[in-house]
Amino acid sequence: MSVRCREVDVAVVGAGPAGLAAAAAAAEAGRRVLVIDQSPRAGGQIWRHRDEGSLGRVPRALLARVASAGVTVLTGTTVVDAVSPRQLLVEGVDGVEVIDTTALVLATGARERFLPFPGWTLPGVAGVGGLQALLKGGTSFRGKRVVLAGTGPLLVAVAAALADAGARLVLVAEQAPWRRVTGFALHAFTNAGRLRDALRYRWAFARTPYVTDAWVTAADGDTRLRDVEVRTSRGTRTVDCDWLGCAAGLVPTIELAQLLGCTVERDRVRVDSMQSTSVTGVWAAGECTGVKGDAAALAEGEIAGRAAAGDTPGATSAALVRARDDGRLLGARIDAAFSLRAELLNLAAPDTIICRCEDVRRDAIDPAWTPRQAKLWTRVGMGACQGAVCGPACSALFGWAANTVRAPLGAPSCGAWQAALTPPALPGPPSPVRQAPEVDPHQGPAD
Amino acid sequence: MTGVVSIVIDGTTREVAAGVTVAAALLDHGVMAFRRDLHDAPRAPLCGMGSCMECRVTIDGRAERRACLVVVVDGMRIETAG
Numbered sequence: 001m002s003v004r005c006r007e008v009d010v011a012v013v014g015a016g017p018a019g020l021a022a023a024a025a026a027a028e029a030g031r032r033v034l035v036i037d038q039s040p041r042a043g044g045q046i047w048r049h050r051d052e053g054s055l056g057r058v059p060r061a062l063l064a065r066v067a068s069a070g071v072t073v074l075t076g077t078t079v080v081d082a083v084s085p086r087q088l089l090v091e092g093v094d095g096v097e098v099i100d101t102t103a104l105v106l107a108t109g110a111r112e113r114f115l116p117f118p119g120w121t122l123p124g125v126a127g128v129g130g131l132q133a134l135l136k137g138g139t140s141f142r143g144k145r146v147v148l149a150g151t152g153p154l155l156v157a158v159a160a161a162l163a164d165a166g167a168r169l170v171l172v173a174e175q176a177p178w179r180r181v182t183g184f185a186l187h188a189f190t191n192a193g194r195l196r197d198a199l200r201y202r203w204a205f206a207r208t209p210y211v212t213d214a215w216v217t218a219a220d221g222d223t224r225l226r227d228v229e230v231r232t233s234r235g236t237r238t239v240d241c242d243w244l245g246c247a248a249g250l251v252p253t254i255e256l257a258q259l260l261g262c263t264v265e266r267d268r269v270r271v272d273s274m275q276s277t278s279v280t281g282v283w284a285a286g287e288c289t290g291v292k293g294d295a296a297a298l299a300e301g302e303i304a305g306r307a308a309a310g311d312t313p314g315a316t317s318a319a320l321v322r323a324r325d326d327g328r329l330l331g332a333r334i335d336a337a338f339s340l341r342a343e344l345l346n347l348a349a350p351d352t353i354i355c356r357c358e359d360v361r362r363d364a365i366d367p368a369w370t371p372r373q374a375k376l377w378t379r380v381g382m383g384a385c386q387g388a389v390c391g392p393a394c395s396a397l398f399g400w401a402a403n404t405v406r407a408p409l410g411a412p413s414c415g416a417w418q419a420a421l422t423p424p425a426l427p428g429p430p431s432p433v434r435q436a437p438e439v440d441p442h443q444g445p446a447d
Numbered sequence: 448m449t450g451v452v453s454i455v456i457d458g459t460t461r462e463v464a465a466g467v468t469v470a471a472a473l474l475d476h477g478v479m480a481f482r483r484d485l486h487d488a489p490r491a492p493l494c495g496m497g498s499c500m501e502c503r504v505t506i507d508g509r510a511e512r513r514a515c516l517v518v519v520v521d522g523m524r525i526e527t528a529g
Contacts, residue, residue, distance in 0.1 A: 038497050040468070040518045045496055050466045076516065078497075111498045123479035123491030133495030137515060138467025139474045223489050224479045253498070356493070357500060359485045384500035384511075389493070411500060411511065 003089075004097045008034040008072075010308045011088060011101035013079055013256060016044020017294045018286025018301035019107030020062050025305030026105070027069035034099060035071055036090055038078040038410075042066070044109055045129060046294050048136040062298075080416055081407040082260050085281040091416040103281055103308035106257050106269065107301060110287035112247035113392045115340075116354050116362070117347035118218040124225025124243050131245035132158045135165055142166035145241040147228050149173040149216040151249050152338040153188075157197075158245060160204035169205050170241055173214035173230055175248070176338045181212050184337035188330065216246050217347055231343075248340050251392050252288045258405040266290075267402060274316065275304035283308050291334070296327020345396040354397065355390040357383020362397070371400045384411045452521040457529045463519055470495070470502050470514035473527060481514060483528040490528075504528075 010026040012019045015037035027033040035042065043049055047059040055063075066073065077092035088099040112127040119125065126134065128150040135141060146167045148159050151174060159172045174181060189195040202210070214232040219225055227240045254262075257269040263278035264270065268290040275283045285300035299320040306316070348354060350363035358379040368374035371394070381387035381394065387403040394400045408417055450465045456476055463472040470492050473481065480489030481502045492502040495515050502514040505526040514525075 038516055040516060048496075111496065112494060114493070114499075121484070121488065121490060123481075123489050126492055127494050130493055130495040133515065134468075134470060134474065134492060137495065138464060138471035140471075224491075353484075356484075356490070384503070385498060388498040388500075413511070 004095075005100060006034065006097055007100045008032045009101065010034070010103045010105060010305070011036065011099050012105040012107055012305075013037075013088075014044065014107035014109055014286070014288075015039070015042035015073060015075070016046060016107060016109050016286060016297065017059075017062070018109075018297040018304070019044070019105065020066050021298045021301030022105045022107060022283070022285055022305030022308065023071045023073075023301075024062065024065045024069050025302045026103075026309040027066070027071045029306060029309035029311060031103075031309045033069070033071045034101070035066075035073045036077050036079060036088070036099070037073070037075050040076050042073050042075060045133065048133060050136065050138055058298075078410050078412070079256055080409055080412040082256060085260055085279055089416075091412050096412075096416045103283070104260075105301075105304050105308050106260075106262075106277070106282065106284040106288055107286045107297075107304075108253040108256055108288045110250040110252045110291050111388065113249050113251045113396075114246075114389050115248045115344050115347065115396055116352050116390075116393050117216065117246075118349045118352050119220050119225075119228075120246070121353050121356055122219055122221050122225045123223070124221065124241075125219050126243065126245055127247040128155055128158050128245040129247065129250075131243060132161055135161060140165075141243065143168060144243055145170050146243045146245065147171050147173070147216070147230070147239055147241045148245045149175070149214070149228075149230070150245065150247045151175045151340070152334055153198075154250070156201045156210070159208065159210070160201035162245075163205035163208070167243075169208040170239055171214075171230065172205065172208055172210045173216065173232070174210065174212045175215045175341055175344060176212060178212040180337045184333055187333055215341070215344055216244065219244055219246075248344055248396075249338060250287070250291045252290060254288055254402075255386075255388075255405045255409055257282075257284060257288065258402075259407060259409065264402070271300075273321075274307040275300055276307060290328065290331055292324075292327035292331035296324050296331070299323035299327070340396075348397060354393055355380040355383060357385050357390075360390075365394075365398065371398070374398075386410065452519055452523075454519050454522070455524040457525070457527055465519070467519055468515055469504065469506060469512075469517045469519055469523070469525060472519050473504070473514060473525065478527050478529060480528045 009031035010033045012023045012035045015035045023033045023035045081089040218229040252268045269284040283304040285304040286297035348362045360378045360380040364378045365374045391403045451462045490501045493499040497516045506512045
């Protein structure tokens with residue numbers, strides 16, 4: 001099987017605020033730019049949309065800028081492997097492609113942290129951002145009874161979105177203590193825009209209690225969610241609902257950076273003042289370098305895009321640096337105020353599934369001495385999601401270090417992976433051939 | 448985006464709004480078992496953004512596609528673990 005090749009100057013992975021800003025900046029500097037995203041439309045999680053008209057002024061303007069700068073946007077496409085910083089293997093609906101690039105910008109964003117509790121695999125239990133993503137994808141929550149349990153500003157934003165969409169929001173449970181939440185609010189709301197957003201959100205779900213020091217300890221139902229058990233300072237009670245949105249904050253998505261050998265610190269990609277990673281030719285921007293919000297992600301993307309296009313360090317404007325610093329400060333405040341309470345880390349019962357892909361229960365993992373042994377015994381973390389969900393959960397439960405990352409990323413089709421091992425039929429860029437021992441057909445794709 | 452498209456969910460033709468994801472179309476038609484785990488228990492979307500792999504269904508004959516990452520098109524055939 002031959003593999004198509006595409007040559008660009010700058011490849012950007014992730015079409016959220018950071019990735020789009022990087023792409024626009026690099027293209028305006030005269031570079032041929034390609035943006036890759038696995039979603040069906042550009043925008044990332046925060047600007048996920050069904051039609052552009054529903055977007056705000058900032059995302060619409062940026063999408064227009066990306067289009068007029070001549071950026072190629074490849075949606076529905078997943079990065080399967082990075083043979084080097086200059087060569088990506090990607091898979092879309094039409095098959096696989098090799099992207100040859102001079103510079104690479106990682107804007108892979110963040111995902112939710114899920115901590116297992118009894119019943120969390122029941123249909124009807126989703127993430128907090130998960131429910132928002134489903135809503136933005138067109139799912140109707142009108143009249144549905146929803147409990148939200150999570151932490152931080154995202155919880156409030158999603159509560160408002162669901163209420164606006166006609167959901168019967170029953171309860172919003174914030175795990176952080178009241179004092180921390182109000183302390184955060186006092187700082188954050190010195191910014192008029194943030195205060196306005198917060199008031200608008202709270203007004204949208206004004207009839208629903210927002211309870212601090214509260215979290216979900218279990219979900220129950222037969223073939224789908226029927227009720228959840230909520231613990232508050234007043235004790236535990238059972239709440240009937242159709243949907244539970246439950247998560248424990250966000251974790252940066254750093255697998256591609258790890259695969260490329262970029263230095264990672266505190267589970268985020270380390271970058272310098274020009275958003276350059278430790279690997280030459282690779283820049284990173286947005287939430288993969290630490291969760292800090294869309295304004296800072298835009299600034300980081302702009303800086304990374306200019307740098308990847310070959311701009312000199314002096315070209316970084318003061319306004320961009322200020323926006324980035326503001327966001328980093330906000331991110332640090334969020335981390336501190338909404339740090340996870342110890343109770344959340346240990347909700348799983350012996351028979352609770354930890355690894356959802358391979359159906360591995362807690363009591364199967366408990367006796368293992370090391371993560372490696374647990375994997376060999378149980379296949380924990382070796383399924384379709386490759387530890388995207390249970391990796392952070394195992395860190396919380398068992399203190400495991402972050403997963404070792406090996407190609408392929410995600411769950412490519414066998415065809416895509418086979419193509420990666422076959423030299424391209426056409427002359428041109430070097431073939432993305434890995435050494436044979438890297439892939440053993442009798443083993444899973446990674447351990 | 449306006450209008451409706453016709454899709455086939457587990458052999459039954461359904462009308463859904465154009466532009467929605469397959470995950471949204473399935474949930475709105477009451478599908479809560481996108482796939483089944485090794486013990487036959489139903490599973491449905493968790494993350495909604497393509498990382499958890501819980502919403503895998505067969506779309507137009509191709510297995511293991513993430514319903515949350517695919518937008519419906521007219522005539523699309525979807526098989527779930529219903």
